[in-house]
Amino acid sequence: MNLAAGPRQVADGVLVPxxxxxxxxxxxxxxxxxxxxxxxxxxxxxxxLTLSGPASSAQA
Structure with missing residues (x-):
């Protein structure tokens, strides 16, 4: 695989999501x-990484 900097070049290399x-x-x-x-x-x-708990359900 050959990767080169594109239009959204980063300073320290090539960004590969x-x-x-x-x-x-x-x-x-x-x-x-x-x-x-x-x-x-x-x-x-x-x-x-921050993990949230389950959404609480409010009861009237």
């Missing part, structure tokens, strides 16, 4: 989580 399926991944409760990206054991970046 993608989706990663994580079958079986379970979050025990709503709250703040993060995915830690490591290469050869070295931390490169954290991707934050």
């Amino acid at each position: 993608h989706i990663l399926n994580m079958d079986g991944l379970v979050f025990p409760a709503p709250g703040r989580y993060s995915f830690e990206v490591r290469v050869d054991g070295e931390h490169h970046l954290s991707i934050p």
